[in-house]
Amino acid sequence: MRRSALLGRVMVLGFLCSAGLGSLAAGTIALRVGHLIDPAAGTVAANQIILVKEGRIAEIGPGLKIPAGTEVIDLSKSWVMPGLMDAHTHITLGNLDLNAGLEAGYLKQSSAARALIGLRNAQDVLRAGFTTIRDVGNEANFASVDLRDAIAGGLFDGPTILTSGKIITAFGGQSQHISPEQGRFWLYEYIDADTPDEIRKAVRQVIYYGADVIKLVADNNSYFYSLAEIQAAVSEGHAAGRAVSVHVFAGGEPARNVILGGADSIEHGLLLEDELLALMKERGTFLVSTDFPEAHIAALDPGGLVFGGAKDFAALIVDRLKRAHRIGVTLVFGTDTVRNLPGKNKAEMMLDYLAVWQAAGIPAADTLKAMTTNAAKLLRIEKKRGAVAVGFAADIIATPGNPLDDIQVLRRVSFVMKDGKVIRKDNP
Numbered sequence: 437m438r439r440s441a442l443l444g445r446v447m448v449l450g451f452l453c454s455a456g457l458g459s460l461a462a463g464t465i466a467l468r469v470g471h472l473i474d475p476a477a478g479t480v481a482a483n484q485i486i487l488v489k490e491g492r493i494a495e496i497g498p499g500l501k502i503p504a505g506t507e508v509i510d511l512s513k514s515w516v517m518p519g520l521m522d523a524h525t526h527i528t529l530g531n532l533d534l535n536a537g538l539e540a541g542y543l544k545q546s547s548a549a550r551a552l553i554g555l556r557n558a559q560d561v562l563r564a565g566f567t568t569i570r571d572v573g574n575e576a577n578f579a580s581v582d583l584r585d586a587i588a589g590g591l592f593d594g595p596t597i598l599t600s601g602k603i604i605t606a607f608g609g610q611s612q613h614i615s616p617e618q619g620r621f622w623l624y625e626y627i628d629a630d631t632p633d634e635i636r637k638a639v640r641q642v643i644y645y646g647a648d649v650i651k652l653v654a655d656n657n658s659y660f661y662s663l664a665e666i667q668a669a670v671s672e673g674h675a676a677g678r679a680v681s682v683h684v685f686a687g688g689e690p691a692r693n694v695i696l697g698g699a700d701s702i703e704h705g706l707l708l709e710d711e712l713l714a715l716m717k718e719r720g721t722f723l724v725s726t727d728f729p730e731a732h733i734a735a736l737d738p739g740g741l742v743f744g745g746a747k748d749f750a751a752l753i754v755d756r757l758k759r760a761h762r763i764g765v766t767l768v769f770g771t772d773t774v775r776n777l778p779g780k781n782k783a784e785m786m787l788d789y790l791a792v793w794q795a796a797g798i799p800a801a802d803t804l805k806a807m808t809t810n811a812a813k814l815l816r817i818e819k820k821r822g823a824v825a826v827g828f829a830a831d832i833i834a835t836p837g838n839p840l841d842d843i844q845v846l847r848r849v850s851f852v853m854k855d856g857k858v859i860r861k862d863n864p
């Protein structure tokens with residue numbers, strides 16, 4: 437596919453912007469902060485001043501002198517923290533009907549339409565406090581790459597997006613029983629790769645088209661990726677500086693191959709056995725746990741065709757999250773919302789997952805860490821985002837209460853700064 441000259445320029449701008457780490461905002465802004473949270477340590481520092489210059493955090497301290505003429509934002513009654521991250525989004529998906537199948541969407545929506553849906557979703561999630569998202573495919577033939585570049589190039593406000601582009605799978609994508617007359621319908625969002633060599637080539641293809649991260653689906657069929665196939669993806673991805681994330685819905689041998697093959701994260705792993713969770717801890721494999729709330733499962737799959745009963749499946753998910761936390765797997769917040777409940781936008785759907793973490797008894801400090809520190813490590817951006825620290829990008833949010841006491845306060849984000857630009861500032 438040939439790209440237009442405009443998109444080419446946007447891509448160049450995007451590259452310059454990410455290399456320069458956010459050149460959107462000019463000038464200096466001082467934030468007067470009542471309570472500054474360090475999610476890595478789970479601590480709060482009182483009465484701090486943060487100086488933001490040219491999109492980055494320049495200085496932090498209790499008694500900083502604010503230069504004359506500086507714009508001052510009063511957050512003295514708020515709790516301030518780094519912007520939130522979601523490591524498992526499908527930002528260009530609107531209201532997917534799983535019972536109709538992924539393929540129905542391919543017929544009805546162009547890549548451009550999906551990019552526009554993605555733009556709206558991206559704006560909603562940024563306003564809710566998610567300043568970085570990792571998109572893991574089902575994104576309409578690299579629409580997420582164009583969306584990422586348009587935002588990074590300054591055409592629109594939005595979160596930092598890291599994207600996988602197309603998903604690499606064994607033959608058939610995540611489609612089931614497409615009739616032979618229709619051909620390989622799924623190639624709109626997937627690349628078939630069925631040997632180590634094909635996987636290496638597929639990794640190079642998605643990187644060529646703009647992927648920041650490599651996404652595989654390992655266990656969508658009765659056939660699944662072998663250890664050698666996972667190792668091929670990991671060695672090729674890592675050689676190009678890309679983390680490798682792998683969808684494993686259940687557990688068992690496919691999951692073992694993914695962990696032993698050196699993948700950076702398992703996505704979902706909803707039925708992972710304790711032994712495999714322990715192996716993940718030992719190998720340092722992140723779990724992006726996509727803990728679907730019961731109401732979401734029921735809406736996504738009203739016929740119970742995919743998940744069985746929503747109540748029972750939701751209980752299994754809570755149990756798995758509890759076990760993963762107890763065993764000590766590094767947890768990363770990731771949501772996987774693909775269909776909005778009536779009256780809710782993408783961001784509200786993402787924040788619904790907080791209740792599942794509460795139901796599993798995860799301490800609020802650990803949930804916030806999964807949404808910031810841990811996510812930044814998996815995304816390989818922990819030296820520039822994921823903390824309020826000198827030299828970091830000024831991705832900063834505020835809430836009216838302390839999320840370390842009540843994680844649900846993240847539903848009431850009242851201030852959002854993205855790369856030094858104020859996106860939202862509600863009246864106290």
Ligand SMILES: [Zn+2]
Nearest residue numbers: 524526572772
């Ligand atoms: Zn997903």
